[in-house]
Amino acid sequence: MDTPSDRFHQQPSQMCPFELYRNLPDSNPTSHRFSPGSLASHPLFGPHMHLSNASQRWGNFRQRQGLFPGLLVDDDVGEEDVFAKREFSVGATPSPQCCPGDRGQDSAREPEDWNQNFARVKRLRINSALRNEEEVGRKGKKGRKNGASVKIDERKGAEQGNRRESREGRKRQRQELKLQLEETRGKLLELQRKVWRVYGGQRIEKKGGEEEQEDEALNLDEVADMFSNDDEALISAGFSPQRCSSKKNNESNQNGNPGIIPEETSMDLDLELNGDQVWLGCSLVRGEWESTEGGQKFAQALKQELASVVAQVIDRVVRLYAETDPSSVTPATVSMETGVAIDLNSERRQRSDTVACVVEQVEALPLITKSPQDKRAPIAQSGQKDLLLPQSNPSLAPLPQPPLSALFPPRSKDHFLPSYSPDNSVPLPLLHYTMQNLFARSLSSLPLNKDCLSEPFMDFRSHNSVFPPLPLLGQLDPSLLDRARDGGMRGGGATVDGADAALYLAAGSSQEGLSPCHLKKAKLMFFYSRYPSSSTLKTFFPDVKFNRCVTSQLIKWFSNFREFFYIQMERFARQAAREGLASARERAVRLGRDSELYRILNMHYNKSNDYQVPERFVEVSEIALREFYSAIQSGRDADPCWKKAIYKIISKLDSPVPDSFRLPGCPTDTYRMG
DNA sequence: GTGCTCCCTG
DNA sequence: CAGGGAGCAC
Secondary structure, rough: OOHHHHHHHHOOOOOOOOOHHHHHOOOOHHHHHHOOOOOOHOOOEEOOOOOOHHHHHHHHHHHHHOEEEEEEEEOOOHHHHHHHHHHHHHHHOOOOOOOOOOHHHHHOOOOOHHHHHHHHHHHHHHHHHHHHHHHHOOOOOOOHHHHHHHHHOOOOOOHHHHHHHHHHHHHHHHHHHHHHHHHHHHEEEEEEHHHHHHHHHHHHOOOOHHHHHHHHHHHHHHHHHHHHOHHHHHHHHHHHHHHHHHHHHHHHHHOOOOOOOOHHHHHHHHHHOOOOHHHHHHHHHHHHHHHHHHHHHHHHHHHHHHHHHHHHHHHHHHHHHHHHHOOOHHHHHHHHHOOOOOHHHHHHHHHHHHHHHHHHHOOOOHHHHHHHHHHHHHHHHHHHHHHHHOOOOOOOOOOOOOOOOHHHHHHHHHHOOOOOOOOOOOOHHHHHHHHHHHHHHHOOOOEEEHHOOOOOOOHHHHHOOOOOOOOOHHHOHHHHHHHHHOOOOOOOOOOEEEHHHHHHOOOOOHHHHHHEEEHHHHHHHHHHOOOOOOOHHHHHHOEEOOOOHHHHHHHHHHHHHHHHHHHHHHHHHHHHHHHOOOOHHHHOOOOOOOOHHHHHHHHOOOOOOOOOHHHHHHHHHHHHHHHHHHHHOOOHHHHOOOOHHHHHHHHHHOOOOOOHHOOOOOOOOHHHOO
């Protein structure tokens, strides 16, 4: 099984989706992936410095850029480097190599945003210098661009003098700016010392914890105060991270001033550059994890990854089991036994149903075929809401089930979480199930919205507004199981149409749409009525909000029931007709409760066998069998329409459906109840 | 045109 | 069990 981290490694494109993180130096490759893309994650713009202070201060800094002309001269090469790095970082394809990366190299790219601003400042200053140049030499009026033509024109000797003045002026200006630069650099280094004393030093000492977070907050605020209180310090601090990490040596060498950074500062910086201790200095990720918000995000990411992995395992096991014993595990049995693989085929159906019932789906929930998903949808949505918005109001009504996209965890909205790769082999429904049920149900305190549930459906649910944490029958209140059984449901066993099925179905049951329980009820109704009208169906499914799709679905169910019924009748009638002896034929056309035909019918319409088959149904079935038999014996089956007469006969044998079927949920077996 | 049913197919 | 086509009745 892939570890979550391994899975992250498989998606390099999602690892560092933002340049900020791609450029972040960190020896921990996984840590980047949990870093939200915000300036607040930067060590100097920590989570405690939000827009209210950090961005304002940064804005102040940008407004005051012009106060530091010294930074902008005599550093053309550096500026080019900045832009080169910028282009590199923008154009670079995020990769695991670039994320964990070499500390020394990555640290040079770390604060690209700082470099950008630095470059912008320099660019402005260069433009300003050019303008000054033009002003000084405005008699030439054409500036540097027309310098050649000025040289050619010897008649304008006075202009040459002006050019000399201009050159001298530029020279003076450069010298002044150079001095300012040196001065600013000195202040920069001084500020670096402060920063690393206050910030880096304490981080090295700490080992994590809330107290340290508070300290960190204070320290970061101190740093922020430095930014806002001292303009030059602000500039210096603004560039300090990159310079500390990558340019300090160069600057020291260039300035011939290696002693500006004291030994302790150098040690701190070295520590920061040092392998496993990198996080101590940058602490972007781990610091976030230690914070409350970061911890929640980490937990969410962990949940997502665990869910996907569990989904994969379940899928593999199911497939492996199906492969090893295909005879015993047909798709139907798999779906019935696992209750998970039900969704394997439902995606396709949902697509078509979505198209067919696009209008109705705005209001009506999907039909029975989608019910395994859809019944879980409300709880799933709750789970998703819970994952994304832990404090969201659980009483909010569930959103209508979107066609297919809603099955995806909304990772796209949460860039913090890694998205699944497109080639993810986890079947979506499986993923959906495991994702939502494993974690949504693990949220034991998750309150269910009663509006999400089929109000009268499975009355045991109405006594439990809070969904059980896990649908383990052994953990359920016995009374609930009894209620489930009383409702025509069978508890335990390997099939899903037991109390466990009702349990998870009840969790997402809706007044709109049909559930497996409705299917079971319809089958039991077939014992009494083979040709129920749509109005009759509406009478006996009061917990269903009928629309065209639902009505057609129910009618289709009964059509399928009849089809199966008649197929079996014809099959056994032909079998009886083949019997040689009259006594055998007589036995064959009799439908005793010990007969094979009875067993098949009971298995089909009363699979859980928790409902007593009405005697009337046995009689009608025997009549149908005899009609088929006689038609076959008399050769009427040669007529293409020979079945119609039988259908007409059977259609007149419907008996009234018991009033117990008028109640919502599965009918109680009054016969067995006495 | 709509609703219902049967038949066929997957 | 669902989807779709065809036929029939209203």
